Amino acid sequence: MQLGRLKQINPRTVWESEDGEFTPWLAQADNLALLGEVIGLELELEATEKGVGPFRADILCKDTVSGDWVLIENQLRCTDHTHLGQLLTYAAGLRAATIVWIACPFTEEHRAALDWLNDITSSEFNFFGLEIELWQIGDSAIAPKFNVVCQPNEWTSTVRRTTGRTELTRAQKTQLKFWTAFRDYVEQSGAPFRPTKPLPQHWMSMAIGRSGFYLAAVASFFNSESGDFRSHEIRAELVAHDQYSKEYFDELYAQRDEIESELNYALVWHNPENARMCRIFIRDSVDLDDETSWEKLHEWLTVRLSDLWRVFRPRVMSLSITETGESA
Numbered sequence: 001m002q003l004g005r006l007k008q009i010n011p012r013t014v015w016e017s018e019d020g021e022f023t024p025w026l027a028q029a030d031n032l033a034l035l036g037e038v039i040g041l042e043l044e045l046e047a048t049e050k051g052v053g054p055f056r057a058d059i060l061c062k063d064t065v066s067g068d069w070v071l072i073e074n075q076l077r078c079t080d081h082t083h084l085g086q087l088l089t090y091a092a093g094l095r096a097a098t099i100v101w102i103a104c105p106f107t108e109e110h111r112a113a114l115d116w117l118n119d120i121t122s123s124e125f126n127f128f129g130l131e132i133e134l135w136q137i138g139d140s141a142i143a144p145k146f147n148v149v150c151q152p153n154e155w156t157s158t159v160r161r162t163t164g165r166t167e168l169t170r171a172q173k174t175q176l177k178f179w180t181a182f183r184d185y186v187e188q189s190g191a192p193f194r195p196t197k198p199l200p201q202h203w204m205s206m207a208i209g210r211s212g213f214y215l216a217a218v219a220s221f222f223n224s225e226s227g228d229f230r231s232h233e234i235r236a237e238l239v240a241h242d243q244y245s246k247e248y249f250d251e252l253y254a255q256r257d258e259i260e261s262e263l264n265y266a267l268v269w270h271n272p273e274n275a276r277m278c279r280i281f282i283r284d285s286v287d288l289d290d291e292t293s294w295e296k297l298h299e300w301l302t303v304r305l306s307d308l309w310r311v312f313r314p315r316v317m318s319l320s321i322t323e324t325g326e327s328a
Contacts, residue, residue, distance in 0.1 A: 004137035038146045042207030052093035065214040068097035079103045079110040126152045172200035185298040212242035232288040236304035237281035249278040
């Protein structure tokens with residue numbers, strides 16, 4: 001077998017300008033998806049060359065799960081102080097939660113600056129440094145590759161965000177272990193959704209393709225059906241959480257018979273009067289302390305979440321709200 005050789009291509013031979021060529025390329029859905037895979041987010045484009053006072057940020061996106069803003073600042077040269085200043089100015093003006101700086105290459109000084117920002121800021125804010133590379137084999141199409149050179153300290157931010165202390169409780173240790181194994185199971189199953197980073201908490205969220213909605217897997221030591229902690233439960237959920245969640249819920253609820261017929265099982269439709277967040281889910285009572293049962297629980301969650309993805313995703317993507325706040 002004759003094998004080809006990888007050849008690295010200078011990005012500036014492909015994109016002559018950052019604002020005229022590289023930013024429009026990166027803003028395309030497929031390329032944002034590639035970037036999102038690297039940093040673990042599903043990105044929805046909001047704007048390119050977004051105005052921030054007299055300045056313009058390269059790309060502004062939304063994290064479709066959390067609804068937080070994601071700022072992307074890019075350059076086709078070595079990192080410099082000017083772009084670092086722009087990054088912080090734009091992030092402050094846009095109130096971005098995730099800040100991504102793309103360059104080629106990163107200096108050690110600017111890598112250290114982002115590491116320092118991750119250390120001193122709260123876990124609500126995340127700074128990523130990525131280097132863009134282009135590769136080719138023979139006369140093949142040129143392939144882009146994003147290399148992470150700095151990112152948030154996952155363990156420190158996880159503990160700080162979920163507990164406010166450096167030690168996890170027994171339940172949190174179990175949940176972190178459960179979700180870590182679940183993510184491995186999902187990645188090997190070929191499921192249509194992608195799990196997020198495992199955290200020591202009772203849920204794991206997954207993007208469904210539109211901001212304001214997400215899928216959630218729940219593994220709770222509280223059983224909502226019995227109302228106590230004597231047994232546990234798992235749930236597969238569709239969650240609506242933005243300002244139009246009630247209107248969206250009503251439109252989906254109007255299709256309840258059709259939806260449950262497609263799924264071949266009933267769902268719980270939870271629309272609390274005094275809360276914005278609405279949930280549509282299926283649940284089961286389990287014993288989370290029995291690790292020998294976890295593979296079956298992971299299978300149950302994966303199958304149910306795949307069902308919800310299949311049935312709800314096209315409906316969610318077609319929902320619309322008029323200027324009066326009514327579903328259209």
